Amino acid sequence: MDIKQLIGETTDYDKKLALEEKKPKSWCKSISAFANCFGGKLIFGVSNNSELVGLADAESDAEKISEAIKIHLNPIPEFKLSFEKDGDKTFVIVEVMKGQQTPYYYEGNGQLVAFMRIGNESVPATPSQLRELVLRGSGESYDSLKSRYDFDNMSFTKLKSVYKQRTGNTFEDTDYESFGLIEEKGNLTNAGALLADESPVRHSRLFCTRWNGLTKASGIVDALDDKEYTGSLVTLLQAGTDFVRNNSKKAWRKVGDGRIEMPDYPDRAVLEGVVNALIHRNYMEIGSEVHIDMFDDRIEIYSPGGMISGISLEGKDLLKIPSKRRNPILADIFSRLKYMERRGSGFKKILADYEGQVEFDETKMPVFEADNDDFTLTLYNLNYGHDYVMNVNDTQGGIQDGIQDGTQDGTQGGTQGGTQDKLQKQIFDMIEENPQISTSEIATRLGVGVRTVKRRIKQMTNIVYVGSGYSGHWEIKE
Numbered sequence: 272m273d274i275k276q277l278i279g280e281t282t283d284y285d286k287k288l289a290l291e292e293k294k295p296k297s298w299c300k301s302i303s304a305f306a307n308c309f310g311g312k313l314i315f316g317v318s319n320n321s322e323l324v325g326l327a328d329a330e331s332d333a334e335k336i337s338e339a340i341k342i343h344l345n346p347i348p349e350f351k352l353s354f355e356k357d358g359d360k361t362f363v364i365v366e367v368m369k370g371q372q373t374p375y376y377y378e379g380n381g382q383l384v385a386f387m388r389i390g391n392e393s394v395p396a397t398p399s400q401l402r403e404l405v406l407r408g409s410g411e412s413y414d415s416l417k418s419r420y421d422f423d424n425m426s427f428t429k430l431k432s433v434y435k436q437r438t439g440n441t442f443e444d445t446d447y448e449s450f451g452l453i454e455e456k457g458n459l460t461n462a463g464a465l466l467a468d469e470s471p472v473r474h475s476r477l478f479c480t481r482w483n484g485l486t487k488a489s490g491i492v493d494a495l496d497d498k499e500y501t502g503s504l505v506t507l508l509q510a511g512t513d514f515v516r517n518n519s520k521k522a523w524r525k526v527g528d529g530r531i532e533m534p535d536y537p538d539r540a541v542l543e544g545v546v547n548a549l550i551h552r553n554y555m556e557i558g559s560e561v562h563i564d565m566f567d568d569r570i571e572i573y574s575p576g577g578m579i580s581g582i583s584l585e586g587k588d589l590l591k592i593p594s595k596r597r598n599p600i601l602a603d604i605f606s607r608l609k610y611m612e613r614r615g616s617g618f619k620k621i622l623a624d625y626e627g628q629v630e631f632d633e634t635k636m637p638v639f640e641a642d643n644d645d646f647t648l649t650l651y652n653l654n655y656g657h658d659y660v661m662n663v664n665d666t667q668g669g670i671q672d673g674i675q676d677g678t679q680d681g682t683q684g685g686t687q688g689g690t691q692d693k694l695q696k697q698i699f700d701m702i703e704e705n706p707q708i709s710t711s712e713i714a715t716r717l718g719v720g721v722r723t724v725k726r727r728i729k730q731m732t733n734i735v736y737v738g739s740g741y742s743g744h745w746e747i748k749e
Contacts, residue, residue: 272357274314274321277364283311283388288318290332290363292339299343299377304386304393305367306348306375307404311388316362325360333363340365345378374404389577389642397644399555399576403597413554414462414598415451422459425467427452429503432744436703437609450607451600461554462600466503476500476560477507477549479514485566504549504601508610509705511545511563512538516716518565522654524629533629535652536570540624540637543617544648546610548574550601556644568655572648577641621648628653695727699747702734706744 278284285301305311316326326332333352341347349368374385385396431442447453452463464472481496496518500510519535548561553576562573596602605611621637630653638649701713714724733748
């Protein structure tokens with residue numbers, strides 16, 4: 272028998288060689304951490320190097336363990352004691368269930384400490400984690416709480432326009448409450464404050480940087496592009512994905528009478544990564560923001576706050592990680608906007624999107640990292656190291672415009688019919704996704720000239736620009 276047979280299918284466990292009666296904190300902290308996180312098992316009679324030693328008096332130890340938990344854990348978590356045998360060796364296994372009355376504190380020697388599991392250790396909860404545990408124990412979440420801002424001073428034009436564009440539905444006054452932007456008494460919630468056009472939540476910002484090279488300090492020119500975004504979470508999402516597109520290239524390869532596109536980064540993976548960073552971040556972490564750092568070979572998307580359960584992702588099967596939502600109202604709203612799914616499959620979509628790309632291999636597998644207070648997603652540039660990338664999307668206007676469109680529109684006026692419809696469809700999709708996108712951004716993403724974009728839009732009678740300059744936006748006619 273080995274320790275895996277002792278713990279069964281449990282993924283989180285701890286072990287003690289013997290019951291230390293005079294040092295209950297040495298093992299009670301694991302009981303606290305399991306109850307505050309996803310549950311787990313504590314095995315007595317196993318050494319640090321996983322040698323199965325057994326207990327001299329397992330039954331007596333079991334009684335003392337049960338008594339110590341009732342004395343030192345506040346509140347008392349749900350747990351089960353059991354015995355396992357391996358020949359003449361006997362072990363006591365304490366199975367702790369995930370608690371609903373968080374936080375579960377260790378109480379002793381004048382101390383009152385709540386613990387969390389980080390990797391294979393039980394460590395004291397940080398102040399922000401403790402606040403989250405208190406909220407979870409009360410059945411509430413940060414985004415559902417009443418904010419300190421006045422609803423009457425907020426506007427939600429961005430949310431309304433994107434909701435209309437992406438769903439075809441009009442945002443009604445009754446939706447403020449059904450979406451969770453206000454609570455039943457009409458007070459603005461934290462979710463409402465985060466989605467207002469001019470969000471008053473100062474630390475809800477997005478920093479985007481395109482670094483020069485493979486690190487943050489690569490030479491005379493450190494950054495090639497640098498942006499800071501504020502406002503509604505919807506604005507931050509669109510700005511973040513646009514920043515990545517504008518600093519990426521898209522190669523393509525001819526096959527028969529068509530072509531295969533080979534982007535640096537799959538669009539869906541980037542979207543899922545930025546959505547997850549904004550929606551699942553810990554907004555009780557005041558001194559930190561979401562960052563998108565682009566390097567020659569990768570993107571790193573950083574979000575304050577580790578996994579809500581406190582678990583580490585190291586050694587875990589990412590496809591089996593249970594979906595837990597730190598901000599369920601925000602997640603629901605972005606599901607309504609069709610930016611994410613309610614069942615929470617972000618990890619799976621990112622991995623699947625990469626695996627479906629032509630240039631994918633195991634060395635380009637996305638990496639998910641979570642520790643005590645941080646979450647980082649690394650997306651690798653699928654075209655990094657390939658010479659052909661340097662010849663793609665670098666030519667201005669003219670013949671390159673025609674190549675991207677499948678015609679010679681930039682030099683000869685192009686052809687009519689199917690090819691032209693394809694470009695118009697791409698333009699329509701971009702405007703539908705982001706009504707405030709500029710013609711220059713559309714041109715950059717398509718790899719064509721701005722004049723071509725303007726000419727094609729003029730031919731599209733179902734699109735009109737409302738307002739003027741940067742304050743205006745596109746509207747799609749029914």
